[in-house]
Amino acid sequence: MGKLMPEEEVMSTPHVPPIDAELALAEMQARRAQVVDTNLVPRWFWPAVGGMMLLFVAAVESAVPWVVAIGSIAYALGISAMIVAVVRHSRVQVRTALIGRSGAAAIALFTIALVVIGIGLGFALEAVGVPMPATLACLPVAVGLVVGGPRLMAHLRRLMLARPLAGSR
């Protein structure tokens, strides 16, 4: 409570039973959850990206011209179709302030970790003369996307729902 409200302003607030106020706040929280859930990347997105990336790298690394050509075209078409599907599906854009710095840091950390693992492992495998080093290095990255992607989304969801209903603006 803290401080008292001036009398005229107390008078301007209609009598609202505390339970109604509580229910109104719960409704606000539920509607936020609805927006957040609608806005998260769908679950099929992560295995799709991981699988396509793996096939693309394997196709390029095969060095067989027709495999490279088909792999590149399939990758370009697949990525485009996914972007179109996600954009068409998006009917709402979650408020950026809800993601905040910690959410942006989590996304950046996830991306950097996968890139470092992929590149580092690729060079290491190439250095020891393992065949198809890039494709092999892509495997843990693809697994990371499939396993880590939904976890990242769950983490972002928790962050967004934990923010105060008002005040992060």
Place this chain on the structure above:
Amino acid sequence: MTDTGTGPARFDELIHAPTRLSLVSLLAATEWADFKFLRDSLGLSDSALSKQLTTLEDAGYLEIRKSFVGKRPRTSAQLTPAGQQAFAGHVAALQEIVARAGLAVLPGEPAR
């Protein structure tokens, strides 16, 4: 009116009406929301939603935008700064009512 740290607490009759409370709560969590998303989420007809949107637009609480995604027209709505401020004030007012009664405030909300 008290300052709660999230802006001054101000009960807003316009926002508190049940349908508009749900509508503004959805919009408060978004940068923008598609008309169909709002309609489906609230279970309203096109005309009923249009009426509520117009009421809020007339109060200066939201802005309606029309754009195209490909060749398809898309109508979307977003809260104006005045609408965001009114929502924040209303949240603070409700939290004050709850806190005064000694009920639990939702997780993540500042206790007063």
